[in-house]
Amino acid sequence: MNRAKIDPLIFWSSIVVILVASLLLVLNQAVAEPFLNDVMSGITTRMDWVFQFVTFGLFIVLGWLAFGPYGRVRLGEGKPEFSTFSWGAMLFCAGMGTSIMFWSVLEPLYYYTGPPFGLSPESTDAADWAVTYGLFHWGLSAWALYALPTVAIAYSFYVSKRPSLKISTALEGVLGKHSYGLLGKLIDILVIWSLVGGLGTSLGLGVPMVSAVIGDLIGVEQSLGLSIIIIIFWTIIFTASAYSGLYKGIRKLSDINVYLALALAVFVLITGPTLFILSNFTNSLGLMLQNFIYMSFYTDPNANSGFPQTWTVFYWAWFAATAPFIGLFVARISRGRSIRQLILSILLWGTVGSWLYFAVFGGYAIHLETNQTLSLTEILATEGEQAVIVELLRSLPISTVVMAFFVILAFIFLATSLDSASYVLASIATKELKDEQEPARWHRVIWGFILSILAISLISVGALRVVQTSAVIVAVPVVVLYGLFTVSLIRSLKKDFPRGG
Numbered sequence: 001m002n003r004a005k006i007d008p009l010i011f012w013s014s015i016v017v018i019l020v021a022s023l024l025l026v027l028n029q030a031v032a033e034p035f036l037n038d039v040m041s042g043i044t045t046r047m048d049w050v051f052q053f054v055t056f057g058l059f060i061v062l063g064w065l066a067f068g069p070y071g072r073v074r075l076g077e078g079k080p081e082f083s084t085f086s087w088g089a090m091l092f093c094a095g096m097g098t099s100i101m102f103w104s105v106l107e108p109l110y111y112y113t114g115p116p117f118g119l120s121p122e123s124t125d126a127a128d129w130a131v132t133y134g135l136f137h138w139g140l141s142a143w144a145l146y147a148l149p150t151v152a153i154a155y156s157f158y159v160s161k162r163p164s165l166k167i168s169t170a171l172e173g174v175l176g177k178h179s180y181g182l183l184g185k186l187i188d189i190l191v192i193w194s195l196v197g198g199l200g201t202s203l204g205l206g207v208p209m210v211s212a213v214i215g216d217l218i219g220v221e222q223s224l225g226l227s228i229i230i231i232i233f234w235t236i237i238f239t240a241s242a243y244s245g246l247y248k249g250i251r252k253l254s255d256i257n258v259y260l261a262l263a264l265a266v267f268v269l270i271t272g273p274t275l276f277i278l279s280n281f282t283n284s285l286g287l288m289l290q291n292f293i294y295m296s297f298y299t300d301p302n303a304n305s306g307f308p309q310t311w312t313v314f315y316w317a318w319f320a321a322t323a324p325f326i327g328l329f330v331a332r333i334s335r336g337r338s339i340r341q342l343i344l345s346i347l348l349w350g351t352v353g354s355w356l357y358f359a360v361f362g363g364y365a366i367h368l369e370t371n372q373t374l375s376l377t378e379i380l381a382t383e384g385e386q387a388v389i390v391e392l393l394r395s396l397p398i399s400t401v402v403m404a405f406f407v408i409l410a411f412i413f414l415a416t417s418l419d420s421a422s423y424v425l426a427s428i429a430t431k432e433l434k435d436e437q438e439p440a441r442w443h444r445v446i447w448g449f450i451l452s453i454l455a456i457s458l459i460s461v462g463a464l465r466v467v468q469t470s471a472v473i474v475a476v477p478v479v480v481l482y483g484l485f486t487v488s489l490i491r492s493l494k495k496d497f498p499r500g501g
Contacts, residue, residue, distance in 0.1 A: 006443060009185060011429040014192045015450065021193065022454060025466045036469040043317065043476060044309040048299045051316040054479055056296045058144040061486055065151060066343040070493045075342065076158030076335035082251060088349040089254040090420070091330045095146055095350055097417035098206035098410050100138065100357050105392055106385055107134045108362040112369065113377050116298070116307045122377070130366050131284040134358040136295050137315045139288070143350035145319040147343050149327030152485040154334050154342065157433075160492055165332055165427040167191050167324050167481070173488030173495075187481075188428050194474040195325040196454065199421050203455045206414045207231060212386035213393065213403050213410075222386070228456055235452040237415040250419050257412045261353075264402075264409055265360045271397050272360075273367045280366065281359035317475035324478065328424045365392060422447040 025032050044051075065071065080087065108130035115126035116133065149167075156162045156170040168175070168184030178184060210230055211222045220226065237253075269277055288295070298308045334342050365388075368374040374395055380388050393403045425447040426439030433439070 005431045006440070007429050007431045010188050010192075013185070014189050014425075014429060017189055017193060018196055018450070018454065022457070026457075029466055033466050033469075036466060036473065039473055040314075040469050041309075043473065044313040045306075047476070048309050048313045050479060051313050051320070051475075052297050052299065054320075054482055055141050055145060055316045056293075058148055058482070059140075062144055062147055062151075062343050062347075065489075066340045069499075070497060071338065071340035073155075073159065073339050073493070073497060075154045075337055075339065078336050080334075080336035082333055084345075085258075086251050086255055087333055088345065089258040090251060090333055090416075091326075091346060092349050092353045093254045093257050093413065093416035094329050094420040095143070095326050096138075096354065096413075098209065098414045100354060101361075101406075101410060101413060102206070102209055102385075102389070103138070104134065104357040104361040105365050105389055106380070107137070108358070108366050109369065109376055109380055109388065112366065113380075114307070116300075116305070118303055118305065127366055127370050128283060128287060131280060131358055131362040132287040133295075133311070134362050135284055135288045135355055136292070137312065138354035138358060139351045140347055141296065142315065142319050142354070143347050145316065145323050146326045146330070146350065147346045148482060148485055149323050150330045150334070150346060151339055151342055152489040153327045154331035155339070155489055155492060157331060158335050159496065163432040165328055165424075165430070165433050167328070167428075171481075171484050171488050173491040174484050175488070190474060190477065191324040191328075192425060192428060194321045194478065195421060195425065196451070199418065199451060199455075203231070203414070203459075206410060207455075207459065208386050209389055210407055210410045212390050213407050216390045216394075217400065217403055217407070224459070227459055231452055231456050231459070234411060234415055234418065235448060237411060237419075250416065250423065253412060253419065254416050257409070257416050258353075260405070260409045260412065261357075264405060265356055267402070268360050268364055268396065272364045276367050277360055277363040280363040281355075284359070284363075285355075314472070318472050320478045320482070321472050321475040324481070325421065325424050328427060329420045332423075332427065361392075368392065368395060418448070418451060422451065425451075 082090070111133050112126050112130040113121050115121060115123070115129055117129075119125045119129065149170075153165070153167070153170040156172065157165055160172075162169040162172060166184075166188050168179045168187045171184075171187070172179040175183065207227050207230055208222065211226050214220070214230070215222050215226065295312070298312070300306075300308055330346065337345070365376055369376050374391060376388050376392065379391055390403075393399060393406055396402045422444050423439065426443040427433060429447075430439045430443065438444075
């Protein structure tokens, strides 16, 4: 296989931006954190309607692409590189990571104590909506935000034959020569920063969660040292996987991850309140489908509860900020599939996987709470989010085994996200990639170490949240990218297939 050469300008500029921006945020943390929080709050309150319209509007664009004249256009020649299962496993693991393990338990509890629509906290109505909103936030809309960039990038790489796996080159249809100039470089560096911040969010959730469960298992208090050990161990796993590449590393790790995740969900479903979980999911799904359009445009301008801004708009901003990364990775693994297959599969695989975890773990959490078996909301208020995870796992049969299994799953879940990220980072900072060519192994490993060192440094000084917030703010210019993706893709399709696919 031919060696892939790095793009020095993007590689070194990105590293400088990451180091300088992180250093400035750390040194000015006392000032930066409230400032960024205010900016984030301003974005979610003043631009709520923008994110709502863009996210819902994606269904119109994706529906036209999938079922319109270009739905049969095949993204690359030959058969798909990966089996449907491995392909779906990789796209789901890259998109969700440990976040789904964390929020499928915690989010329904937050909705139960702080419900939407002016409902009474901890009421029957609040309980009905607790899992419903989780299904909404992590379902079709979230994956629609991932799907459009994926199609645009895959088309650019496999059909237009642009020899770079970058956002800038995917926008050539609208940016023209500027996609290879300074503007294109700035877009790619911006994407790298949003990716680093998005991974910071995964680490910010995953490390404390795993640390709490391990600490409970072995009788050790959570500490900085334990968190660093966990990150080092994670680094070994995902660096080895990224070094092995897509075919031997990332694919196999993702397959194992999905099997383990499915096994844990089935175990909780069978040993937990099975009938309640199934009935509650059915009820929640019905509520969500019945109110999908209302929830998609709900901004609550009169009561000003802040619920849609705090949750829905924030999620759309978060998913939008990480969408270029997911788009780049999923596009790379989607050769040989049609536009219709790609769109429908992303929506299906992502949504079903997310719904499964919210149905099982969210339903179980609400059952423990409403049946007064275990007051998770009280634990949340007095001991914090990590304690809720620990106590919920403790309530299961053979809890010690389950907790150990949970830790293993969390390690692999985050490792699959991180090795996908290091692969994408190396791809963006590589000049050209052709056919089945991959970024250089040393290049992938370098990005893995950069991510780990950055994570350890930020956790050590307690500045990880500041970086997370700054990266989510990147969602504002990313909203513009959605428009550019759409225009660029449609122009290219009409040029290449004037009579349709």
